[in-house]
Amino acid sequence: MNRVCGVQKACRRRARERDVLVLPYSDQVICERDGWVCQLCRGPVDPRLPRTHRDGATIDHIVPISLGGADAPGNVQLAHMGCNASKGARFTADVVGVRSGVRVVAP
Numbered sequence: 001m002n003r004v005c006g007v008q009k010a011c012r013r014r015a016r017e018r019d020v021l022v023l024p025y026s027d028q029v030i031c032e033r034d035g036w037v038c039q040l041c042r043g044p045v046d047p048r049l050p051r052t053h054r055d056g057a058t059i060d061h062i063v064p065i066s067l068g069g070a071d072a073p074g075n076v077q078l079a080h081m082g083c084n085a086s087k088g089a090r091f092t093a094d095v096v097g098v099r100s101g102v103r104v105v106a107p
């Protein structure tokens with residue numbers, strides 16, 4: 001029934017391990033709240049595409065759980081698989097760089 005639940009379950013487990021805020025939400029509700037529009041590129045997301053497709057629907061954590069972000073509706077948004085993957089690495093590098101004061105991305 002829930003096509004992105006595999007991602008969510010992995011996130012839940014990470015969230016529990018890291019003791020961050022976890023609030024229940026349904027991927028379907030997040031997708032509908034965001035109007036099936038990718039919150040990273042503002043392009044439409046096709047609900048029929050599999051999650052493994054680069055234009056498929058994924059739940060993106062605005063602040064990654066690995067950096068203490070909550071697994072909660074206020075910290076998640078709908079994103080294309082491809083957008084999520086490319087944004088995730090960039091955002092993480094930026095935040096880690098800011099927090100530690102160390103440049104983590106090579107010039």
Ligand SMILES: [Zn+2]
Pocket residue numbers: 038039040041042043079080083
């Ligand atoms: Zn997108």
